[in-house]
Amino acid sequence: MIPNDVFTEELLQQAAFELATALNDSLPPPDECQHKFSDAFEEKMQSLIRGIGTICYTVTIQDPVIHQ
Secondary structure: OOOHHHOOHHHHHHHHHHHHHHHHHHOOOHHHOOOOOOHHHHHHHHHHHHHOOOOOOOOOOOOOOOOO
């Protein structure tokens, strides 16, 4: 097991940056990405985008199995 003090904030930030860079570098250029999403997916995304910034309510399920 690795002690927690080995992973400094700076080390984790550097690792995250290197991973993001590697992932971005592995993607094709945008002009080579010609995927067409389905109309149903596009409608769901538009609904989601319109809902950003609105009030969201969370419902909690009270299940005795979960709360044992």
